[in-house]
Amino acid sequence: MDYQFRDLEKKWQQFWAENRTYKVENSSEKPKYYVLDMFPYPSGAGLHVGHPLGYIASDIFARYKRLKGFNVLHPMGYDSFGLPAEQYAIQTGQHPAITTEQNINTYRRQLDQIGFSFDWSREVRTSDPSYYKWTQWIFMQLFSSWYNLEADKAERIETLVERFEKTGSAGIKAVCDEDTLNFTSEEWKQMSEQKQQEELLKYRLTYLKESTVNWCAALGTVLANDEVKDGVSERGGYPVEQKKMMQWSMRITAYADRLLQGLDTIDWPEPLKEMQRNWIGKSTGASVKFPLEKGEGEIEVFTTRVDTIFGVTFLVIAPEHELVASLTTAGQKQEIESYIAQTKKKSELDRMADAKTVSGAFTGSYALNPLNGQKIPVWIADYVLAGYGTGAVMAVPSGDQRDWLFARHFNLPVIQILDAQKDIEAEADATKEGRYVNSDFIDGLTYQEAIPVLIQKLEELGAGKAKIQYRIRDAIFGRQRYWGEPVPVYFKDGLPYLIEESELPLLLPEIDKYLPTESGEPPLGRAENWKYQDEYEYELSTMPGWAGSSWYWYRYMASQSERAEDVFAPQSAIEYWKDVDLYIGGSEHATGHLLYSRFWNKFLKDLGYVVEEEPFKKLINQGMIQGRSNFVYRIIDEEGKGTNTFVSFGLKDEYKTSAIHVDVNIVENDVLDLEKFKKFRPEFANAEFILESGKYVCGVEVEKMSKSKFNVVNPDDIIERYGADTLRLYEMFLGPLEQSKPWNTNGIEGVFKFLRKFWKLFHNDKFELNLSEEEPTKAELKSLHKIIRKVEDDIERFSFNTSVSSFMICVNELTELKCNKRKVLEDLVIVLGPYAPHITEELWTLLGNQPGTLSYASYPKFNPDYLVEDEFAYPISINGKMKMNLSISLSLEPADIERFVLENSDVQRYLDGKTPKKVVVVKGRIVNIVV
RNA sequence: GCUCGGGUGGUGGAACUGGUAGACACGCAGGACUUAAAAUCCUGUGACCCUUAAAGGUCGUGCGGGUUCGAUUCCCGCCCCGAGUACCA
Structure with a gap:
């Protein structure tokens, strides 16, 4: 028979489904291996040809690992809560659950056509109540926990309550709100239940907080920082404004340092790690308090260069800083007010574009340098951001270019602080070299010497201390949306309480329209008679898109029968699978999904639910x-x-x-x-x-x-024309997995021809199966073992494109040799299997093997003996330029090779009578004659 | 601005630790088969020069230097493209 890919692919896809070929157990003699793809959001447009790229790569890897004797978990599911389904619902009135289901069916059909070896019995859908039950459950655990800095881990809130009861708030080191109270154990016990709950909320890992949020009126929701691009919403491009709201937040900042440290322990692409490091934004420095010249109070600044404190000639605070009003003197009032009005008008975008123009205004007030009592003017300027650090900076014009420009513009003094600073009249010099000058008691010291001296002095004076500042902020967790997980919380006397675990899942109620209520409440406000115990208001916002995807890899660990158990995944399954060995997905999730997932994972580990500190051991980004x-x-x-x-x-x-x-x-x-x-x-x-x-x-x-x-380009069309095996091979052939590249069907014919050629190796001209039982020749074995080793090497370093080329070379060679020997072809079928599973399954059975057993065959063992050569065609170069090849026995030593080469008549001709100055011989590599 | 990628034929790309640059494939050109086309197969294909031909020569991996017997690969400086990020104190 000719290569009939349509019938053959359908046949095997059906076989795999019916025989549950890829169903995996949670225990095995074999070592475990977990290959995960970032699950898709099932959009209405279906899959295009770019989506499966990563899935094909991970599928090849998973299939290869099976051949290598691993018990492989390779699941797939859907991140099925999200905005587009809701937007569609608003337009059409169709329930998002219905359109989501339809989209999932399309995705499933398309995925099935490509021949993936997923264990579909473990599928998850984040919008399924049996799944989001556990998303809600994790939320409840976060609500019931606090971060103990002494133990450097999350603990049950009960341990905090115990300490409050025993010793009050004294000595508690926690990641918490700034406005926590100081109280004794007696005072704690005297507090009302209401008051206690209010206090505890300041410690919980998920908590309510009035925050300035990115409010998008057009979408009717709050957006996370990473959902806002250039001041407009990433989805839809609608304007976004800052608005104050009570919001659920996640105390991810508690994990800032562990999230940073953990990066050194995982095998991820360096750019991606770098993005996370920047996002976390750790900077080490000091906080310093500058007392006000008049009246009570002080201005606290954060600086990474406390050593430059004697070079401070002014302070700058953000226009939004809380002290602006009280610092402004009568004489400066008008100027300050007009400046604030001016900055308010500027959008985020303008502010960025305006980075070079210097602007600011003097408050009229002064602060005092805590170390030498110097009078320092206080200015406001929009280059200082209210949201970072304390919203105030100490300006050192000789060491910081922004400060320098500001000083120049407003005619403020510039003081040299280090003798190594270059011409500070021309520009600032941020060097740490040299010794201090004009710097009181640190004069003559070096940077390394000065820092501890300064910190000690500041601490003595109570004017400052060493401090580590992070850029990362607590993640806002509420969305004023319908199509998301309901938050399992109700309100009593204005305070949030969890519902009972036994009441999970808290189902998403039905509503008449998917829009905010007339009074501006989220869509859930429309649900009728939706009250906890018919009495208390439920939380009306839902969880953000990242909630469901922050733990889904654990749900896959629970087999279908274990899903009924009352746990997100059985402990035994978690202990068996532990973590994801290989995770493939796009780099666009660098600071969203991949950061939140690591956060939840660490939290679940702290509470003892999971065993690994990091969820994704190795990660590969496929290109777009x-x-x-x-x-x-x-x-x-x-x-x-x-x-x-x-x-x-x-x-x-x-x-x-x-x-x-x-x-x-x-x-x-x-x-x-x-x-x-x-x-x-x-x-x-x-x-x-x-x-x-x-x-x-x-x-x-x-x-x-x-x-x-x-x-x-739709994969369906490609499959219709060339088949799934060709699509799989071609997507890999296109170039390195991690590189972005345009889709171009121009080369696909070559891959298709290759599969036909491969098919022909097994058949005669009449397309009848035609195999030989003879022993393979040396040349045939060499060709086979070259590919065995090559594919092994390539897959281990994720270089799939080069294997495809090598397959072509191998089949070309075997065709040339007219090789139809079973002993060669059978091994070749196994090696090609992960890349082109359908055609190889067919040929595997034609070779007389049991149907469906190819996936669990053993990868052939590479034997280097077949690759040993006794001769090598040495390239002979003269002055580094290749001139000719000479076949020389590999047993010859360099001295003999040199003699042999120089005696050769062609070499003599090239030398043209000149005597070589030097002859470089690298055995088995090259001969270079220098004349 | 900063950080990270990347610049190789007409095209996608290969060259793994410094050792024959352009594997493999597409495209293109020519040929075979065919009434013809498709399919298939064969040959050629980096640029330039020389030659009737055989053969040979020069240049060539973004640009300019360097190290080396030898550099796409290592080092220094620069240019261009892409991604991320940004008054972060």
Whole structure:
């Protein structure tokens, strides 16, 4: 039979499903291996050709690991809560659950067609109540915990209550709100229940807080910082404003340092780790209090250069700083007010664009340098951000360029502080070299010497202390949305209480419309009779998109039968699978999903529910597949109107034209299918063409893959035409996995031809199975063992594209050798299996093996003996330039090789009578003659 | 600005620790088979020069230097493209 990929692929997909070929158990003699993909959000558009790239790579890896004798967990599911389904619901009135279900069905059909070896019995959907029950449960654990800095881990809130009862608030080191009270154990016991709860909320790992949030009126919701880009919402591009609201927050800051430390223990791409480090933004320095010259109070600043404190010539506080009003003197009032008004007008965007222009205003007040009593003017300026540190900085113009520019602009003094500073009249010099000058008691010291002296002095004076500052802020956890997990909380006397664990899941109630209520409450406010115990208000916001994805890899560990148990995943399963060995997904989740997941994982570990500190041991980012748009060029007449004539790309510069996107699916190798083009749009029905060499060549541009650009390629179409095995191989063949690249179908024929050629190795000209039982020759074994080793090496370093090339070389060689020997082909089938599972399953059975056993065969053992050569064609170079090859026995030693080479008549000819100055011989590598 | 990637034929890309640059594939050109086309197979294909041909030569991995017998690979300086991030004190 010819290579009938359609029948054959359908047949095997059905076989795998019916026989549960890829179902995996939570125990095995074999070592475990967990291969995870970032699960998709099931959008209405279905999969395009870019989505499966990572899935194909992970599937190859999973299949390879099975062949290598591992018990492989390789699951898939859906991140099925999210905004698009809700937007669609608002427009159409259809319940998001229904459209989500439909989209999932499309995704499943598309995924199944590609031949993935997922264990579908472990599928998860974040919007399924049996799943979000446990998302809610984790929320409850966070609510019931506090972060004990002494133990450096999260603990049950009961341990905090015990300490309050025993010794009051004294000596408690916790990550908590700033406004916690000081009380004795007696005072604690005297407090009302209400008061106690209020106090405890300041310690809980998820807590209510009035926060300034990114409010998007158009979407009717609050957005996380990473959902806002350039002052507008990432999704939809609507304006975002700052608004104060009571919000659920997650105390991720408690884990800032552990999240940073952990990065050194995991095998992730360096750029991604760097992004997380920047996001966490740890800086080591000191906080210093500058007392006010007049009246009570002080201004606290954070600085990483406390050593420059004697160079401070002014303080700058953010325009939003709480002291601005009280510091402003009558004389400066007008100036300050007009400056604040001016900054308020500027959007976030303008502020960034304006980075170079210096602006600010003097408050009229002074503070005192705590170390020498110097009078220091206090200014406001918008280059100081209210949200970072204390919203106030000490300005050292000689050491900081921004301060320097500010000083120049407003004529403030610049004091040199280190003798190594260069010309500080020209610009600031932030050096730490040299010895201090103009710096009182640290004069003459070096940077290293000065820091401890200063810190000690500041502490003595009570004017400051060493401090570590983080950029990361607590994550806002509430969304004023419908299609998300309800928060398992009700309110009594204005304070939040958890519902009982036995009452989980708290189901998402039905509502009439998916919009906020008239009074501006979230959509859940529309639910009728939705009250806890018919009495108390439920929390009306829902959880953000990242909640469900922050722990899903644990749910996969629970097998289908274990899902019924009353736990998110059985302890035995967690102890068996432990963590994800390989995680593949896009780098766009660097500071969202991947940070929150690490946070929840550490929290679950602290409470003893999971065993590993880090959830994802190794991570690979697959590159983005961009679209490759094609264009036709319509000729424009003198009046500037479009004509009905289209000119080929190479001739377009001879005319006035406009470029029009054309559907890439009617273009092949950049040549337009004219008939299909005429049917593309009615207006083109009578189109005329100016061709070059009989063809219409289209223009090309790389853009995002999107419907409006007519450059979306659907995997279904590729599979229909070439089959899934070709799609899988081709996606890998396209280039290195981690590199972004435009999708281009131009080379796919080559991969398809390769599979046909491979098929032919097993068949004669009449397509009858034709195998030989003879012993393989040396050349055949060499070809086979080259590929055995190559694929092993390639897969281990995630270089899938190079294996595909090597398969082609191997099949070319075997075709040349007319090799149809079972002993060679059987091993080759196993090696190719992970890449092209359908064709290999078919051939595996044709070879006489039990159907379905290929997936669990053993990867052939590489034998280096077959690759041993006794001769090597040495490249002979003269002055480093390759001239010729000479076959020389590998048993010869360099001295003999040198003699042999120099005696050779062709070499003599190249030397042209000159005597070599030096001959470099590297055995088995190269000979270089220097003349 | 800072951080991280990346610049190799007409195209996608290969070259793993410094050792034959351009594997493999697409495209293109020519040929075989065919009434013809598709499919398939064969040959050639970095640029330039020389030559009837065989052969040979020069240049060539973004640019300029350096180290080395030898550099796409290592070092220094610069240019360009992409991604992330940003008055972070």
